[in-house]
Amino acid sequence: xxxxxxxxxxxxxxxxxxxxxxxxxxxxxxxxxxxxxxxxxxxxxxxxxxxxxxxxxxxxxxxxxxxxxxxxxxxxxxxxxxxxxxxxxxxxxxxxxxxxxxxxxxxxxxxxxxxxxxxxxxxxxxxxxxxxxxxxxxxxxxxxxxxxxxxxxxxxxxxxxxxxxxxxxxxxxxxxxxxxxxxxxxxxxxxxxxxxxxxxxxxxxxxxxxxxxxxxxxxxxxxxxxxxxxxxxxxxxxxxxxxxxxxxxxxxxxxxxxxxxxxxxxxxxxxxxxxxxxxxxxxxxxxxxxxxxxxxxxxxxxxxxxxxxxxxxxxxxxxxxxxxxxxxxxxxxxxxxxxxxxxxxxxxxxxxxxxxxxxxxxxxxxxxxxxxxxxxxxxxxxxxxxxxxxxxxxxxxxxxxxxxxxxxxxxxxxxxxxxxxxxxxxxxxxxxxxxxxxxxxxxxxxxxxxxxxxxxxxxxxxxxxxxxxxxxxxxxxxxxxxxxxxxxxxxxxxxxxxxxxxxxxxxxxxxxxxxxxxxxxxxxxxxxxxxxxxxxxxxxxxxxxxxxxxxxxxxxxxxxxx
Ligand code: ATP
Ligand code: MG
Numbered sequence: 151x152x153x154x155x156x157x158x159x160x161x162x163x164x165x166x167x168x169x170x171x172x173x174x175x176x177x178x179x180x181x182x183x184x185x186x187x188x189x190x191x192x193x194x195x196x197x198x199x200x201x202x203x204x205x206x207x208x209x210x211x212x213x214x215x216x217x218x219x220x221x222x223x224x225x226x227x228x229x230x231x232x233x234x235x236x237x238x239x240x241x242x243x244x245x246x247x248x249x250x251x252x253x254x255x256x257x258x259x260x261x262x263x264x265x266x267x268x269x270x271x272x273x274x275x276x277x278x279x280x281x282x283x284x285x286x287x288x289x290x291x292x293x294x295x296x297x298x299x300x301x302x303x304x305x306x307x308x309x310x311x312x313x314x315x316x317x318x319x320x321x322x323x324x325x326x327x328x329x330x331x332x333x334x335x336x337x338x339x340x341x342x343x344x345x346x347x348x349x350x351x352x353x354x355x356x357x358x359x360x361x362x363x364x365x366x367x368x369x370x371x372x373x374x375x376x377x378x379x380x381x382x383x384x385x386x387x388x389x390x391x392x393x394x395x396x397x398x399x400x401x402x403x404x405x406x407x408x409x410x411x412x413x414x415x416x417x418x419x420x421x422x423x424x425x426x427x428x429x430x431x432x433x434x435x436x437x438x439x440x441x442x443x444x445x446x447x448x449x450x451x452x453x454x455x456x457x458x459x460x461x462x463x464x465x466x467x468x469x470x471x472x473x474x475x476x477x478x479x480x481x482x483x484x485x486x487x488x489x490x491x492x493x494x495x496x497x498x499x500x501x502x503x504x505x506x507x508x509x510x511x512x513x514x515x516x517x518x519x520x521x522x523x524x525x526x527x528x529x530x531x532x533x534x535x536x537x538x539x540x541x542x543x544x545x546x547x548x549x550x551x552x553x554x555x556x557x558x559x560x561x562x563x564x565x566x567x568x569x570x571x572x573x574x575x576x577x578x579x580x581x582x583x584x585x586x587x588x589x590x591x592x593x594x595x596x597x598x599x600x601x602x603x604x605x606x607x608x609x610x611x612x613x614x615x616x617x618x619x620x621x622x623x624x625x626x627x628x629x630x631x632x633x634x635x636x637x638x639x640x641x642x643x644x645x646x647x648x649x650x651x652x653x654x655x656x657x658x659x660x661x662x663x664x665x666x667x668x669x670x671x672x673x674x675x676x677x678x679x680x681x682x683x684x685x686x687x688x689x690x691x692x693x694x695x696x697x698x699x700x701x702x703x704x705x706x707x708x709x710x711x712x
Contacts, residue, residue: 161469163202166410167210167379176378176405180212183377184238184245185368187219188230188352190424191439191446192237194460194481198415201464203381204243215375216245220253221367223351231352233439237447242457248375252367253353255374259362260314262370262400263325263343267306271399272343273299274309275326282324285331286339293331293339313346316359320346325360329395337392341365369393370400372407380407383414384473413470419478419630420445421638421645435649436631442697443631443653453628454674454684454699459488478630482700489674489682489699494522494529497567497613498662498677498696500625502541504617505558505589507572510538515616518599520568523676532665536569539617541661543679546612547589549577556610558589564610567678571597571606613678620661623694626686627655662696669694676702 160168171178182203186196207214216238220226238245266272275282275298287293301309313323325344333339343366350356372380386393386409393409414422421427422445430436430444439446442453450460463484467476516536522529542558551559558564563573572591580587596604634640634648666675669685677683681702686695 162471163206163379163381163410163412163469164209167206170378170408171210179378179405180207180210181215181376181378181405182207182212182381183215183217183250183372183375185217185219185371186234187222187225188227188234189222189225190230190428191233191448193422193424193427193445193447194417194420194450194463195415195422195445196237197241197447197460198464198467199381199383200238200241200243201461202412202469205464206379206381212378213248214243214245215248215250215377217250217371217375218252219364219368219371220251220351220353221361221364223347223349223361226352228352233448240447240451240457241460250371250375251353252362252371253351255367255371256354256358256362258374259367259370263310263362263366264307266327266343266399267310267325268303269399270303270328272325272327273301273306274313274323275299275340276323279321282326282342286336287331289334289336293336295331296326296340299328299340310344313344313360314358316348318346320348322346327366327396329392335388335391337365337389338395341392365389365392366396369396369407369409372409373397373400373403376403376405377407378405380409382409382411384411384471385414387411411471413473415467416473416475417445417478417481418475418635419632419637421632423638426638426645429646433646435646442626443628451672452687453697454489454672454682455485456488456492456674459485462488475636479704482704485700486682486702489676491525492523493674493676493682494532495520495524495676495678496663496666497534497615498623498625498660498666498675498680498683499541499543499613499615499620500627500657500660500677500680501544502659502661503544503547503586503589505540505542505572505591505614507538507540507591507593508575509592512538514538515619516569518568534568534663534665535616535619536566537616537618540566540614541617541620542589542612542614544586547574547577547586549579549586556608557612558591558610563606563608564612565597565599565608566614567611568599569614570594570599571602571604571608613680615661615663617661619664621664621667621694623660623662623666623696625657625660625683625696625698627657627698629653629655660696662694666694667691669696674699 184203204214275296285294324342326340329338331339344360347361390409440448440452517533518536519531520534546557548559558574565571570593572593574591576590578588631653632648633650637645637648671687674684682699683696686697689695
């Protein structure tokens with residue numbers, strides 16, 4: 151075995167970090183940050199970034215800061231801040247006492263801006279926004295210098311202070327860095343550093359009338375927090391020279407933060423931009439940010455996803471340098487794998503039809519012992535009541551079954567899970583609707599599970615619940631929110647046109663075994679042969695509601711191939 155084979159290969163971020171450590175850069179320290187803007191709830195893409203930032207720091211004995219990038223009071227709020235903190239904690243990460251806000255640095259940023267003005271590296275521009283945009287040029291044409299570009303330092307200082315004090319209207323002036331209007335990198339064509347916003351900030355109140363732009367806040371915040379590796383998504387690659395230019399102007403930092411870009415997570419059948427998610431919420435296309443169909447952490451959590459499954463997903467997706475799309479079924483695979491290990495098996499009938507065992511004594515109940523989880527030897531057994539009248543799944547019976555149908559049909563035998571072998575003798579059908587109303591069977595007392603002396607073999611095992619003991623519940627079944635793999639990728643059409651009209655199916659009269667009366671919020675169960683379910687937070691003792699987290703198998707892959 152050669153050296154490279156002995157250890158798992160590094161992803162490119164790990165390779166960069168290890169190289170820095172080996173070169174003794176930043177004293178070998180790794181310090182990352184997760185920098186959400188508190189203008190919406192976190193989604194699975196953010197989870198990827200969280201796992202990456204916290205995961206890398208953990209791996210290399212470093213730390214991670216939680217930093218709210220709160221530079222836009224118009225769209226940000228405390229509600230979002232609290233929700234983001236909950237989500238990060240729920241995912242299993244701890245920023246300890248390192249909770250920071252870009253707004254903590256507004257004073258410092260202002261001072262640094264004044265320094266830039268004094269050095270002739272920033273100026274106040276009175277041009278209307280449209281002019282500034284037009285004069286930036288295009289990727290193939292250089293920009294034009296603003297007529298205000300060569301204002302004196304004194305005039306700039308005075309105007310900038312006026313901007314800060316609220317002397318001018320919103321949109322009337324900006325502060326721009328004076329870099330190079332002919333640069334091939336458009337980000338360096340005198341980027342805006344501050345704009346006037348006469349808005350209350352959720353943390354600084356009405357102290358500020360000007361707010362820094364992302365580029366003038368992010369790298370500086372990184373430097374102030376001694377961040378070593380500042381990971382961001384690919385669209386910021388072209389901002390990197392500006393990130394470095396700003397740092398170069400304000401001083402020597404040790405550690406000196408380094409921006410590194412990776413490909414954002416894109417998921418098929420999903421939209422991920424906060425703006426679009428907000429549109430779904432505000433337009434009531436979904437029932438809020440925590441709707442189990444949403445790709446938000448809150449939604450996934452309510453759907454029954456576990457933090458482990460999401461961390462595992464992030465790990466499997468890995469990091470890429472180029473944009474790609476991950477199939478939603480990988481996320482489903484990860485939750486299935488996790489719940490298979492941990493979710494107790496129970497019986498629940500979603501589309502019930504009565505099965506009556508005609509030779510079973512009326513009024514008799516047996517308490518059968520059924521194992522909770524064959525995957526988990528520690529999980530023990532539970533008691534499931536059995537009686538003469540049961541519910542089984544409607545589609546487990548066919549009047550004229552084909553040969554390969556190993557479930558119930560006239561004359562056929564099946565095993566009822568954990569109970570007996572029954573044989574179908576007859577059935578009752580509603581002649582008008584054609585609906586099967588009751589199925590009549592006989593059971594063989596010698597075939598009791600675990601004590602079977604009959605020597606009989608049957609091909610099918612079915613789940614059931616005792617009609618008298620069963621608990622009626624509501625079950626919500628979810629399908630993909632969009633019916634198109636790339637809903638936001640159609641230029642001519644709004645992504646909402648691709649909403650899947652059947653993404654939510656509500657079953658009002660499902661029946662589950664009585665042990666589920668004790669289920670707790672967000673506890674996970676496998677309904678045998680059906681899928682994984684968890685109790686919805688809106689559930690009450692009188693009205694139990696289960697969400698389907700995921701089916702047992704990837705049925706979607708098959709449907710798609712048809
Ligand atoms: P969106 O584009 O969804 O509105 P955003 O980038 O504006 O998200 P921020 O709150 O600024 O959201 O993001 C916080 C961090 O999460 C940033 O470092 C950002 O790069 C990262 N991030 C956001 N979306 C993704 C994604 N899809 N994949 C990986 N990282 C992401
Ligand atoms: Mg952003």
